Amino acid sequence: MKRTCIFFAIIVYSFSVWAQHRQVAIANTQNGDIQVGVVQLWDNGPWFAEFNVGATNPSEIGGYFTWGGVVDRDTKTYATNDHDIQGTEEDAATVCWGDEWMMPSSDEMQGLLDNCDCSWLKTDETDSVGIIFKGKNQYDNDSVFFILTGLIGYGQKIFLIDEIGLYWTSTPGETTSEYGPGHHCLSFRKGNWAREPFIDKHGAATEPIPVRAIYRGENFLSAHAPSATPSIPTKQIVNGRLFITTDGQTFDVLGRE
Numbered sequence: 001m002k003r004t005c006i007f008f009a010i011i012v013y014s015f016s017v018w019a020q021h022r023q024v025a026i027a028n029t030q031n032g033d034i035q036v037g038v039v040q041l042w043d044n045g046p047w048f049a050e051f052n053v054g055a056t057n058p059s060e061i062g063g064y065f066t067w068g069g070v071v072d073r074d075t076k077t078y079a080t081n082d083h084d085i086q087g088t089e090e091d092a093a094t095v096c097w098g099d100e101w102m103m104p105s106s107d108e109m110q111g112l113l114d115n116c117d118c119s120w121l122k123t124d125e126t127d128s129v130g131i132i133f134k135g136k137n138q139y140d141n142d143s144v145f146f147i148l149t150g151l152i153g154y155g156q157k158i159f160l161i162d163e164i165g166l167y168w169t170s171t172p173g174e175t176t177s178e179y180g181p182g183h184h185c186l187s188f189r190k191g192n193w194a195r196e197p198f199i200d201k202h203g204a205a206t207e208p209i210p211v212r213a214i215y216r217g218e219n220f221l222s223a224h225a226p227s228a229t230p231s232i233p234t235k236q237i238v239n240g241r242l243f244i245t246t247d248g249q250t251f252d253v254l255g256r257e
Contacts, residue, residue, distance in 0.1 A: 021135070021142045023047070023220040027097035027213075036097075038215045039144050041135040042115035046108050046214040048144045052167075053096050053211040058145045059126040063092070064152050064208035067168055067183045070095040073156055078205040079172075081181035086170035093213035100217030106171035106184035108214060110199055112144075118197055120190070121145060130165060131188050131197055148190070152208045163191040166200075166209040173201045181205045186212075 021040045025047070026033050034056065038047035054063025054072055063072035068079020068090040079090045087094050087102040094102050112118070116133040123129075123145075130147035134140065150161030167186040175182035185203035189195045203209070 021139055025100070025215045025217060025220055027101060029097060035221060036213075036215070038220075039142050041133060041139050041142055041144065042111065045111055045115065046104060046216075048104070048112075049101075049213045049215065050144060051212075052147075053093050053101075053213055058147065059123060059128040061147060061149050062210055063096070064149075065092040065168065065211055066208050067181070067203065067205040069208070073152060073208050075152075075206055075208060078181075081172040081174070081183060081205070084170050084172060087216075091170060092168075092211045097213055100219075101213040101215055103168055103170040103211055104214045106169045106199055106201075109167070109169045109184075109186050112186070113197055113199070116143075129162065129190070146186070146188075146212065149210050160193070163193050164189050165197075166203065166207075167212050168203070168209055169199070173203070175202050185209060 023038050024035050025038050027036045027049075037050040039050060040047050051058045051060065052062030053065075055061060065072065066075060066078040068085055069075075069077040070090065070092045071077070079085055084105065085091050085103070086105055087099070089095060091102050112133045116135055118131050118133050121130060121132040128145075128147050130145055132143050132145050134143040146165055146167060148162060148165045149167070150158040150164055151166070153159045165186075165188045169184045169186065171184040173182035173184055181204075182202040183205055184199055184201050186197060187195070187200040187203075188197040
């Protein structure tokens with residue numbers, strides 16, 4: 001019985017720790033409310049959405065926005081580089097998903113590089129390629145995937161889709177070029193452009209690139225899991241041996257499946 005209690009306690013503790021770092025929040029889109037999984041990857045870190053603004057799952061790229069623009073692929077509107085746009089009417093995440101969502105700042109995006117292990121990933125389900133940021137220590141079961149995005153070119157066509165990933169931050173840069181003000185963005189590249197993730201401080205404001213939101217709200221819908229919430233474990237004795245069944249799996253009292 002003592003072993004059974006210990007095993008049950010391990011299950012409950014593991015789930016409670018996991019649930020602290022993964023939740024579900026509501027985004028208020030123009031097409032109705034959607035559920036968005038959010039993940040925290042380090043102590044007091046922001047809650048990163050699991051997919052991009054304009055997407056419905058991690059294998060979709062979603063919308064492409066200029067820095068300060070809030071309409072997908074509209075290249076005519078962008079913000080000047082004299083202010084941070086986080087949470088403002090120039091923040092695509094806030095305008096598209098609601099007041100509790102916003103672009104990460106440059107420092108918050110840098111947190112992914114400082115606090116996580118990152119590696120290239122190709123998903124089995126959709127063959128999507130990108131970078132996965134995985135938490136450390138008590139966050140090592142948590143991760144967030146950033147898909148390769150490519151660039152918007154002439155005629156609104158996407159090119160270099162298998163080589164470049166770019167994501168805006170809300171932080172303005174200090175440079176200005178023929179393409180407008182430069183701003184901070186997360187960048188990673190494969191192939192001939194190969195480079196590990198870094199914060200590029202010269203992203204052209206007029207260039208439409210995706211946005212990965214963070215959630216600033218306090219209302220979570222539920223704990224987020226790839227499968228159903230674990231059921232309450234049940235026990236049974238078979239041929240004199242005690243077995244525990246939870247989430248459709250059966251283990252003996254030593255934890256063997």
